[in-house]
Amino acid sequence: MTPVVWSAEEASERLSRPTADLDTGALRDVPALVVDDAHLLPTDALDPLGLLPVVCIGVATMGTAPGFDAVAGDLASALLLASAAHERPNAATALAQVLRASEGQPxxxxxxxxxxxxxxxxxxxxxxxxxxxxxxxxxxxxxxxxxxxxxxxxxxxxxxxxxxxxxxxxxxxxxxxxxxxxxxxxxxxxxxxxxxxxxxxxxxxxxxxxxxxxxxxxxxxxxxxxxxxxxxxxxxxxxxxxxxxxxxxxxxxxxxxxxxxxxxxxxxxxxxxxxxxxxxxxxxxxxxxxxxxxxxxxxxxxxxxxxxxxxxxxxxxxxxx
The missing domain is CATH 3.90.226.10 (2-enoyl-CoA Hydratase; Chain A, domain 1)
Structure with a gap:
């Protein structure tokens, strides 16, 4: 499986579609999604990220892309994280989902x-x-x-x-x-x-x-x-x-x-x-x-x-x- 990389512009367009969840996910051999220049993604495009059955990795400085499951300082580092998710897609996706859902919970x-x-x-x-x-x-x-x-x-x-x-x-x-x-x-x-x-x-x-x-x-x-x-x-x-x-x-x-x-x-x-x-x-x-x-x-x-x-x-x- 080859990691999928979207530009911020492409991500914004794709995430606005009601079928965004059909483009990615471990069941579709896309357990990880990398978005380059993730800090440029519009705010209204961040909410759909939390619903995707995929590990969302942003190329950005820590603290500048809050909607993502993980961030990396450069594309090469982001691809390494994506490759790790591809090796254990079920565990990686499940962990991303649990961390999202647990945030702020009792x-x-x-x-x-x-x-x-x-x-x-x-x-x-x-x-x-x-x-x-x-x-x-x-x-x-x-x-x-x-x-x-x-x-x-x-x-x-x-x-x-x-x-x-x-x-x-x-x-x-x-x-x-x-x-x-x-x-x-x-x-x-x-x-x-x-x-x-x-x-x-x-x-x-x-x-x-x-x-x-x-x-x-x-x-x-x-x-x-x-x-x-x-x-x-x-x-x-x-x-x-x-x-x-x-x-x-x-x-x-x-x-x-x-x-x-x-x-x-x-x-x-x-x-x-x-x-x-x-x-x-x-x-x-x-x-x-x-x-x-x-x-x-x-x-x-x-x-x-x-x-x-x-x-x-x-x-x-x-x-x-």
């Missing part, structure tokens, strides 16, 4: 949408292809608690699978939810969340991906046992200290906190689109709050790993130690 509705779309993609061909290439993985029993709780004048919660870089397992999720739930009522102590070992949290435990029999059940589990709403509820009291690798859920959950600190060696990545998925631990809400919808989508499409200084420049973290 967190309960936004998390429900994220989980439902994540479950849909779990049943899709892109995730199946990734899963088949991953191979089978089995974890031995782990006697240590997955989250350590240190009670004092402040509460310190420590992710505790250091040998596995604190991969976010179901057991860790449940332990974190239990700890956060207990702090949500009648307790106003400050909370610090960090990770034991070489990394804060290197993402979801890949050994557990695809382990639930059906996506509908997985959706119910995510909406019943999810750390994201508790992180959001306690955000004003919460400081997250990040070091080493932070991937997927490790980035998404931390982004809810009022204060996020990172060591100079910290790295950050959201690789879910490359797996045929979207961020599924609250990241479609927490990350755009910090860095904006357009940058979130571009980062997810590119799949790049960024360092602490870039994270600070974007607003993903508040301080580099």
């Amino acid at each position: 967190i309960e509705a936004a998390l429900l949408l994220e989980s439902a779309v994540y479950a849909t993609l779990q049943a899709g061909p892109e995730f199946a292809a990734w899963l088949s290439g991953r191979g089978r993985r089995v974890r031995p029993d782990e006697p240590e608690p997955p989250v350590l709780v240190d009670d004092g004048t402040r509460v310190r919660l420590t992710l505790n699978r250091p040998r596995l870089h604190n991969l976010f397992s179901a057991a860790m999720r449940d332990a974190l939810v239990e700890a956060l739930r207990g702090l949500a009522a009648g307790d106003d102590r400050p909370i610090v969340l960090d990770g034991a070992g070489p990394s804060f949290c290197a993402g979801g435990d890949l050994a557990e991906f695809g382990s639930v029999d059906d996506p509908a059940t997985a959706h119910l589990i995510r909406t019943t046992a999810n750390a994201a709403p508790w992180m959001d509820r306690l955000a004003d009291r919460l400081t997250v200290r990040m070091h080493g690798a932070s991937v997927g859920a490790g980035v998404e959950l931390a982004a809810f906190a009022h204060s996020v600190e990172a060591t100079s060696d910290a790295t950050f990545c959201l690789p879910e689109v490359s797996m045929g998925l979207i961020p599924g631990a609250g990241g479609t809400i927490s990350v755009p709050r910090r860095i904006g919808r357009q940058r979130t989508l571009a980062w997810c499409l590119g799949g790049s790993t960024i360092g602490a200084e870039t994270a600070l420049d974007w607003g993903l973290v508040d301080e580099v130690l």
Whole structure:
């Protein structure tokens, strides 16, 4: 599939047609649309962009083309994003749509949408292809608690699978939810969340991906046992200290906190689109709050790993130690 590029003038004309949605979309082998000089697109042409089943990428300076799903500073960079969308058209399109629809919504509705779309993609061909290439993985029993709780004048919660870089397992999720739930009522102590070992949290435990029999059940589990709403509820009291690798859920959950600190060696990545998925631990809400919808989508499409200084420049973290 070759990325489609329109000039601002052509985009304005095409988007004014009632059949604009018939020109693009993953089902028509056009999962991404690039508009050159996107800042010149008239305001009345922006509304149709939000209805198109396509990743809309504008060539413009950040902040000058608000109707687009992502922006790039030059055509070559925009085409790279479009090519990434072509590689995983279902996941890329779904993420663009979720980020659009979640903007400004209450967190309960936004998390429900994220989980439902994540479950849909779990049943899709892109995730199946990734899963088949991953191979089978089995974890031995782990006697240590997955989250350590240190009670004092402040509460310190420590992710505790250091040998596995604190991969976010179901057991860790449940332990974190239990700890956060207990702090949500009648307790106003400050909370610090960090990770034991070489990394804060290197993402979801890949050994557990695809382990639930059906996506509908997985959706119910995510909406019943999810750390994201508790992180959001306690955000004003919460400081997250990040070091080493932070991937997927490790980035998404931390982004809810009022204060996020990172060591100079910290790295950050959201690789879910490359797996045929979207961020599924609250990241479609927490990350755009910090860095904006357009940058979130571009980062997810590119799949790049960024360092602490870039994270600070974007607003993903508040301080580099």
